[in-house]
Amino acid sequence: MRPPFRVNPHTKNQLHRMRLFTAWLCCAVLLFAGRFAIGSEQNDLIDSLAEELRDRKTVAQAIDTIVSSSSEKKGEWLEFILEGKLYVRKSDNKVVSVVKSDGGFTLSAASNDEALGEAGKRDVSKIKINNKLRAKLRAALAQLALSNPDPEKRLEAVEQMLSKLDDDKAEAISKLSATESDPDVKEMMVLAGSVHALENGSKEEQLSAIASLGVNTRSIVSQRLQVLSESEDADIAAAAAESLEKIQKRISIFEKVETVLFGLSLGSVLAMAAIGLAITFGVMGVINMAHGEMIMLGAYCTWFLQYMIPGFIEYSLIVAIPLAFTVTFLVGMVIEFLVIRHLYGRPLETLLATFGISLLLQQSVRTLVSPQNVPVSNPSWLTGQIHIDPALSIAVNRLVIFFFCIAVFMVLMWLLRRTFFGLKVRAVSQNRQMARAMGAQSSRIDAMTFGLGAGIAGVAGVALSQLTNVGPNMGQAYIVDSFMVVVFGGVGNLWGTLLAGLSLGVANKFLEPWVGAVVAKILVLVFIILFIQRYPRGLFPQRGRAAGN
Amino acid sequence: MKVKGLIAGSIAAGTLFAAQLAHAEDPIKVGVLHSLSGTMAISETTLKDTMLMLVEQQNAKGGLLGRDLEAVVVDPASDWPLFAEKARELIEVEKVDAVFGAWTSVSRKSVLPVFEELDSILFYPVQYEGEESSKNVFYTGAAPNQQAIPAVDYLADEIGVERWVLAGTDYVYPRTTNKILEAYLKDSGVAEEDIMINYTPFGHSDWQSIVSSIKKFGSEGKKTAVVSTINGDANVPFYKELGNQDVSAEDIPVVAFSVGEDELSGIDTAPLVGHLAAWNYFMSVDTPENDEFIGNWLKFIGNDERVSNDPMEAHYIGFNMWVKAVEKAGTTEPSAVQDAIIGVEVPNLTGGTSTMLKNHHITKPVLIGEIQDDGQFDVVWETEDLVPGDAWSDFLPDSKDIISDWLPPISCGNYNTVTKACSGQNY
Numbered sequence: 001m002r003p004p005f006r007v008n009p010h011t012k013n014q015l016h017r018m019r020l021f022t023a024w025l026c027c028a029v030l031l032f033a034g035r036f037a038i039g040s041e042q043n044d045l046i047d048s049l050a051e052e053l054r055d056r057k058t059v060a061q062a063i064d065t066i067v068s069s070s071s072e073k074k075g076e077w078l079e080f081i082l083e084g085k086l087y088v089r090k091s092d093n094k095v096v097s098v099v100k101s102d103g104g105f106t107l108s109a110a111s112n113d114e115a116l117g118e119a120g121k122r123d124v125s126k127i128k129i130n131n132k133l134r135a136k137l138r139a140a141l142a143q144l145a146l147s148n149p150d151p152e153k154r155l156e157a158v159e160q161m162l163s164k165l166d167d168d169k170a171e172a173i174s175k176l177s178a179t180e181s182d183p184d185v186k187e188m189m190v191l192a193g194s195v196h197a198l199e200n201g202s203k204e205e206q207l208s209a210i211a212s213l214g215v216n217t218r219s220i221v222s223q224r225l226q227v228l229s230e231s232e233d234a235d236i237a238a239a240a241a242e243s244l245e246k247i248q249k250r251i252s253i254f255e256k257v258e259t260v261l262f263g264l265s266l267g268s269v270l271a272m273a274a275i276g277l278a279i280t281f282g283v284m285g286v287i288n289m290a291h292g293e294m295i296m297l298g299a300y301c302t303w304f305l306q307y308m309i310p311g312f313i314e315y316s317l318i319v320a321i322p323l324a325f326t327v328t329f330l331v332g333m334v335i336e337f338l339v340i341r342h343l344y345g346r347p348l349e350t351l352l353a354t355f356g357i358s359l360l361l362q363q364s365v366r367t368l369v370s371p372q373n374v375p376v377s378n379p380s381w382l383t384g385q386i387h388i389d390p391a392l393s394i395a396v397n398r399l400v401i402f403f404f405c406i407a408v409f410m411v412l413m414w415l416l417r418r419t420f421f422g423l424k425v426r427a428v429s430q431n432r433q434m435a436r437a438m439g440a441q442s443s444r445i446d447a448m449t450f451g452l453g454a455g456i457a458g459v460a461g462v463a464l465s466q467l468t469n470v471g472p473n474m475g476q477a478y479i480v481d482s483f484m485v486v487v488f489g490g491v492g493n494l495w496g497t498l499l500a501g502l503s504l505g506v507a508n509k510f511l512e513p514w515v516g517a518v519v520a521k522i523l524v525l526v527f528i529i530l531f532i533q534r535y536p537r538g539l540f541p542q543r544g545r546a547a548g549n
Numbered sequence: 550m551k552v553k554g555l556i557a558g559s560i561a562a563g564t565l566f567a568a569q570l571a572h573a574e575d576p577i578k579v580g581v582l583h584s585l586s587g588t589m590a591i592s593e594t595t596l597k598d599t600m601l602m603l604v605e606q607q608n609a610k611g612g613l614l615g616r617d618l619e620a621v622v623v624d625p626a627s628d629w630p631l632f633a634e635k636a637r638e639l640i641e642v643e644k645v646d647a648v649f650g651a652w653t654s655v656s657r658k659s660v661l662p663v664f665e666e667l668d669s670i671l672f673y674p675v676q677y678e679g680e681e682s683s684k685n686v687f688y689t690g691a692a693p694n695q696q697a698i699p700a701v702d703y704l705a706d707e708i709g710v711e712r713w714v715l716a717g718t719d720y721v722y723p724r725t726t727n728k729i730l731e732a733y734l735k736d737s738g739v740a741e742e743d744i745m746i747n748y749t750p751f752g753h754s755d756w757q758s759i760v761s762s763i764k765k766f767g768s769e770g771k772k773t774a775v776v777s778t779i780n781g782d783a784n785v786p787f788y789k790e791l792g793n794q795d796v797s798a799e800d801i802p803v804v805a806f807s808v809g810e811d812e813l814s815g816i817d818t819a820p821l822v823g824h825l826a827a828w829n830y831f832m833s834v835d836t837p838e839n840d841e842f843i844g845n846w847l848k849f850i851g852n853d854e855r856v857s858n859d860p861m862e863a864h865y866i867g868f869n870m871w872v873k874a875v876e877k878a879g880t881t882e883p884s885a886v887q888d889a890i891i892g893v894e895v896p897n898l899t900g901g902t903s904t905m906l907k908n909h910h911i912t913k914p915v916l917i918g919e920i921q922d923d924g925q926f927d928v929v930w931e932t933e934d935l936v937p938g939d940a941w942s943d944f945l946p947d948s949k950d951i952i953s954d955w956l957p958p959i960s961c962g963n964y965n966t967v968t969k970a971c972s973g974q975n976y
Contacts, residue, residue, distance in 0.1 A: 056929075084922060130919055130929045131708070131823050135799045219768035226770075262757040269755070363586055371590040373785070377817045385795060395793040398757075468754045469785035469816070473588050477752045477782075512758050517749040518719050 045071055046110050050093040053086075053127045060133055067140045075144045077110060082137045086110060087124040096124065139164060146172065151182035158188045162195055163220045170196035191216070198224040203233060210239045215246045217254065217391035222247055254392040259509050265398040267505025268405040269467065271498050273478040274485035275409060276457030278497040280332075282486050283416075283429045284449055286340055287347055289355040291482055292475025293362060294454045297331060298324035298461020299470040300365065303374045314379045317462060324458040332454025336447045344446075358475065365472045373471035382466060401463050408459060409498055415452075416494070425449050429492075488528050490538030500539055504528075576619035577612075577881050579604060580639035582650025582660070582671075587627025591781070592860075593652050595811055596674060597622060599861045600649050602849040603868045613875055621645055629659045636660040640669045646881035647672065647871055649864055654678060654722050661686065670883045672871065674863035676806060676828075678725035682940040682953035682962035684887065688910045689867035690860060691829050692938040693729050697776070699915040700804050700827035701730060703930050704774045705737070708802065712743045712773040714763050719748040723778035726806070730776060732944040743771065753783045756790035764794060767801045775803040784808055785816050792820025799823065804917070810856035813924040821920045829899070829913040830862035831926040836900040856924070862898045869895040870905050891956060901935050908953035908962075910938025 045066070052062035063081065066074050080086040080097050087098050089107065096116060098105035105124060107116040129137070138160065145157035161169055170193065177189035190212075197209040198221075206228065213221055225247070228240035273295060280288040301324035306316045335357060343350045382400060385393040416422035427435040428445045436442050468474065485504060489496030504524060511520035532538070581600045583593035604620040612618055621643045625632040632651065639645045640663070647670040651657045654677055664671050664685040676691040704710040715730055717723025727746055734744060745766050747759060767773030779787055784805070791803070804825040810832050813821070832843065842865065843857055874890035875881050890905050897903045903911045912935040918926025940962070941948040951972075953962045961971035 128927050130927075131799050131802060134823060138799070223768075223770040258761060259758065262755075262761070265757065266755045366586065366590060371585075371594045372811065372814060373591060373782070373816070375814070375817050378789075383792070385793070393794075397793065467786060467789065469782050471591060471782065473591075473752075473782065476588075477754060508755075509758055513762060516747070517753060517759065521750055 045069055046073075046077060046095045047093065050088045050095050053095065054088050054125055056128060059127065059129065060136070063129075063133060063136065063140075067136075073111075075141065078137050078141055078144075080110070081127055081129060082134060082141070084126060084129075086127045088127065089116075089119065089124050091123065095127075098124065143169070143172075146176055151185050154180075154182070154185045155188055158185065158192055162192055162218070165192060165196045167196075167200065170200075195220060195224065198228060203236060206236055207239055210236075210243050213243070215243070215250050217247060217251050217389055219390075222251075251391050254389060258392055259513070260506060261394060261398075263506030263509035264502060265402055265505070266509060267502035268402040269464065270481055270485050270505055271501025272401065272405040272408070272460045272463055273457075274482040274489075274497050274501055275405075275412065275494070276453045276455075276460060277482045278486050278489070278494055279412075279453035279456065280450055281483070282492045282494070282497065283425065284446065284453070285347075285429070285491075286450065287351045287354065288453070289351060289479065290335065290358040290361060291453075291457055292477070292479035293358045294328045294332065294457035294475070295461040295464060295478055296365065296470075296472070296475040297328050297361070298458030299376065299465040299474060300369070300374070300461075301327050301458065302462050302465045303376050303470055306377060307374075313377050314381065316377075317379060317382075317466075320462045321459055324462045325455040328458025328461075329451040329455035333447050333451040335454070336450040340450060341443065341446065358479075362472045362475070369472075371472060373469045376465040376470050378466055397466050401466065404463055408456065409494070412456065413494060421448070425452075484525070484528055487532065488538055490540035493538070493540040496538055496540035576617040577614070577875075578619050578621050578643055578645040580636075580643065580645035580648035580650065581620050581622045582625060582632065582635055582639065582648050583622075583652065584627040585622075585624040588781070589627040589652055589656075592811060593627075595855075595858070596650075596652070596860055596864055598850060599846070599864050600868070602846060603865065605849070606845065607868075607872060613872055614879070614881070625656070629653075629655050632656040632659045633663050636663045636671075637667070640664075640667045646670070646875075646883065647886070649674070649867065651675070652860075655720070657686070668883055670871070670886060672864070672867035674860040674867060676859070678722045679729075679940055679942055680725060680945075680948055682908050682910075682955075684909075684955060684962060685883075686909060687867060687870070687890065687905065688938065688940075689863040689870075691913060691915075692910055692940060693726055693942055694939045695829060695913050695915055695936045696806055696827050697726050697730055698733060698944075699932055699936065700806070700825070700917060701733065701776065703827075703917050704776075704802070704804060707930060708774065709772050710774040710802075711739070711771040712745075712766065712769075713739065714745045714747065714766060714773065714775040715778075716747045716749070716759070716763070716775055717778035718751055718753070718780040718783060720751070720780070723748070723780070726778050727776075729942045729944050732946075736944065749779070749783065751780070751783070753779075754786045756787050757794075760787070760790045760794050760796065763801065764796055767796075773801050775801060777803050777805040778807060779805070780807050781812075784812060788816070788821050788824070797823065798825075798919075809858040809860075810925065811858045813920065814854075814856055816924075818920060818922055818924045822922050824920050825917055825929075826920065826926060827915060827917050828859040828926075829915060830859045830897070831916055831918045831928060832857045833918070833925045833927060834899050834916070836898065838896055838900070839898040842898055866895055866897050866903050866911065870903075870911075874905075887955075903935065906937055907956045908938070908940045909955060910940055912937045 049062040049065060052058040063078070066077055077086065085097050087096050087105070088094070089096050095110040096107040097110050098107055101118065104118050104120045107119050107124070108114060109116055142157040142160045145153045148154055148157070158173060161173070173189050173192050177186055177193070180186040180189055194209040194213050197205040201209060210225070210228070222244065225240045225244040229237050229244055231237045231240065276294060277288060277291045280286050280291065302316065302320040305320050305323060306313055309316070339353050339357065340350060343353060378397065382397045384396050386396060386399070387393045416425060424435070424440045424445050427438070427440055428442045432442055464474070485501045486497055488504065489500030508520055508524055511523055515523065535541070579600070581597050583597040584590050585594055585597060601620055604618045607613060607618050621639060623635045623639060625635045636648060639648055649672045651660060651671070651673055652675050657673055657677070660671065661683055665683060669685060671686045672689055673686055674689050676696050677688065679692045713734060715727040717727055731744060731746070749759065763775060784807070802823065802825055804827055806827060808826050809828060846857055847853055847855060870890055870893045871886065873893045873895060874886045877893065878885040878889035891907050892905065894902050894904045897913065899914055899916070901914055903913060905911055914935050915932045916928050917930040918928050921927050940953040941951040943949050950965050950967045952964050952966055954960070954964060955962065959971070963972040964970070965972065
């Protein structure tokens with residue numbers, strides 16, 4: 001007889017465990033397989049579109065497919081396409097995102113972020129898009145961003161959708177606004193609802209939208225109100241027209257404010273360019289035609305710094321200011337020592353000599369660097385705008401340059417008024433013989449003063465490199481304006497230079513929309529000529545004994 | 550005085566005789582008249598180098614008519630009257646057989662009388678305002694119908710633009726081009742208030758109020774575009790200000806006729822992406838001819854960062870046409886070449902064949918490109934066929950009946966088809 005089969009309790013337990021394990025394993029495999037299946041579907045989507053994405057004729061279609069898909073990575077893909085980071089690997093038609101590395105690209109698969117190593121520029125082809133597609137991508141991304149956890153992104157998204165609302169989008173936004181926690185975003189969402197109601201709502205909705213929008217200066221609101229003000233319904237037309245009038249009144253006030261700001265900004269550029277000349281020409285009396293080239297050298301210092309240390313652009317300007325000052329200060333001293341020193345009291349010869357120096361400097365930059373303009377990048381903290389109202393915003397770089405101009409001016413004032421060096425400079429310029437008799441080394445002071453003027457011009461060059469192009473000719477653009485500002489302000493008076501620069505800037509900007517840029521410039525010049533006829537010493541004439549000389 | 554004159558005369562005759570004797574072994578001289586200093590050096594230096602490269606390549610191929618070519622380079626220094634003096638020097642003193650040069654319209658107008666008086670040949674490689682056709686000039690750049698008109702068509706048909714800002718620098722090329730464009734737009738039904746015209750001085754650097762007014766003009770509901778004939782250095786601050794005021798290419802695209810690869814190489818192009826340019830050639834065009842040309846150019850100039858651009862292609866086409874015409878005529882004699890060159894066909898760099906027409910303009914394709922973040926253009930649209938250059942615009946009332954035809958029996962650059970008369974004006 002066989003003994004009855006007895007199961008060892010221990011074994012039993014083991015068996016149970018094994019069963020459990022098998023079940024778990026099955027589940028896991030199933031789950032994993034399921035996962036894998038979903039994943040590969042996503043894989044297939046982007047990679048199956050590779051062919052279409054590569055061809056300019058079908059890329060729009062492919063993007064539509066991505067937008068309407070349910071892939072959770074579509075936002076990332078669309079963003080990469082928009083930023084020009086999505087490529088197709090030519091060897092196997094795999095869609096990859098790239099990061100630029102030395103002489104090539106580092107690839108990773110778009111489908112699952114798997115690292116795919118390096119590739120040369122010719123191994124991959126970029127997915128190319130045009131303006132139409134960029135607009136489409138932005139619209140699609142805005143819709144996705146509506147549920148972004150970052151409130152700023154949501155705000156941007158709603159703002160972007162304002163002008164392109166249809167019923168579906170408006171409904172989606174109004175649903176979201178009920179649960180929106182951020183007050184700014186909520187306000188924007190309500191605004192979107194009103195804007196939509198203006199066009200598509202019933203009469204009551206339209207009227208309440210007009211009332212709730214109030215005096216809103218967004219251009220889309222004005223456009224819609226314009227349409228409504230021609231409406232057949234008298235109530236709506238009247239309400240829209242009334243609202244529109246208020247809006248236009250406010251916009252016109254903002255426009256005047258804007259013009260003043262533009263003028264101050266142009267004025268600060270003019271003053272900035274002229275301050276150096278206010279010292280060499282104003283204080284020392286040297287007709288310095290090479291002043292513009294000092295500005296150019298300062299700008300080239302900025303370029304040189306960015307060129308030598310490419311990863312340093314964010315801080316390059318901060319370093320460029322002392323560098324440009326030092327370089328142009330030294331160049332100024334050398335020019336003074338070699339040329340100007342020998343020509344004091346002979347203004348005509350000084351004019352010709354400095355004009356020669358200016359040509360010499362221009363051509364040497366052309367020969368040594370390149371006749372082409374050089375690229376100077378703007379650091380990110382200098383780009384963008386400060387929005388005060390939809391109809392009024394200030395560019396950050398303009399604002400920074402304005403305050404930088406004021407700061408340079410203050411430092412210079414302090415240097416001339418409060419330091420011993422400044423005292424000697426003023427003494428020598430007012431009465432050379434007497435200053436020498438009192439022990440001031442006039443020749444050294446002259447060199448230092450000219451160097452200072454040149455150095456300030458160099459610093460101006462750093463600031464101007466952010467606004468305009470940097471090339472061998474850039475100095476030429478500023479020389480006439482600089483003389484104009486210094487003469488108008490009153491030769492020898494720094495305050496005069498600042499005020500003259502600012503007021504000429506504002507005058508120019510008020511004239512420009514009225515008569516056009518060309519005539520505005522002529523009118524300003526004519527005005528200065530007439531002004532100088534009446535007041536030959538400018539806005540703020542030098543007073544006292546020195547004024548006679 | 551008389552004795553002096555006699556001596557001078559005999560010396561001159563002697564030199565002439567000696568020159569004639571030596572002529573057989575002498576290289577064929579080609580003049581290069583591009584500014585190497587002054588404001589235009591930025592654009593023209595590249596063309597001087599292009600010419601040197603083309604001459605070098607031709608010599609490597611065995612020269613022309615069994616003789617070597619020699620490039621004679623002079624520097625007119627961006628000084629318009631000096632252009633005329635230097636042109637005279639090239640033709641009379643250096644005895645060149647053809648001149649390749651000039652960039653601005655005013656420099657071309659300045660040398661024109663010299664070329665007509667001495668009956669020499671000028672190849673002019675830059676897009677220009679038209680309304681001219683000289684017996685002695687071959688215009689290898691675009692006429693307005695090969696650049697401006699197709700660009701406007703593209704914006705209207707493909708982008709749906711309804712409002713137009715015509716912004717330009719205040720001189721002859723933008724003024725004439727804008728006059729033609731205005732007439733063309735009005736013909737196609739655009740209302741007066743939907744066109745805004747703005748001129749700025751050379752080197753204008755403060756664009757704040759203009760960009761602000763363009764922005765306002767574009768915010769009134771209709772799709773707006775800027776057609777820019779802004780010249781040279783003024784472009785950089787213009788584009789920077791567009792970026793400053795958040796005007797993107799998707800809202801208000803700017804299509805430029807004077808911004809090419811060379812100009813972009815001096816700018817941080819990030820804020821420009823998506824803005825447009827209309828040319829007959831882009832460096833990014835993918836053809837074997839262009840690959841070869843760029844390869845040769847980079848090797849010749851010894852700098853991998855350099856770019857090629859439209860006027861360079863124009864010189865490439867013009868030089869090859871001249872070479873073919875000289876071979877056809879069997880001589881470098883300018884008057885024989887002037888006759889032989891009409892009808893000459895050479896391959897251009899965009900995959901087609903350009904022909905010298907009887908009005909001294911050539912056939913070219915028109916391409917619209919979008920600026921990319923690497924400073925290159927991506928072609929988004931091109932004409933199906935090559936467009937023949939039209940010297941006298943059909944859209945201006947003064948010139949719509951005028952044609953240019955340098956073949957007999959007309960042989961006139963300014964022929965009125967209604968009155969059947971040549972105006973007598975040579976250009």
